[in-house]
Amino acid sequence: MQNSPKNLPGPIQLGLYTIVKLEGDTGLLYDSWDKEVPTDWSGIIKSMDAPEEKGAYIIKIIKKDKISAKGMFYVY
Structure with missing residues (x-):
């Protein structure tokens, strides 16, 4: 099965990923x-070490x- 051109991702750019730990109100x-x-994706799915x-x-x-x-996540 081949990908049609409309299913291929658009131009690539760097995105900055940040993880912020919540500590009370900060x-x-x-x-x-x-x-x-x-550039045409609103987000991506990526695995990472918690x-x-x-x-x-x-x-x-x-x-x-x-x-x-x-998005928000919790480590228990």
Whole structure:
């Protein structure tokens, strides 16, 4: 089965991934890295190693200085 051109990802650009650990009313930057993200995708699915510290975290993907995807997860 071949991919048709409309199913292929668009141009690639770097997206900045950030993980922020929530501490009460504030957030502390836990980690960040750049990763290639197709420009026409609103977000991507990516596996990663979970933080070792228990707590609530927010992950964001930032493209062109705007948050394109954001989600919250917990480590118990």
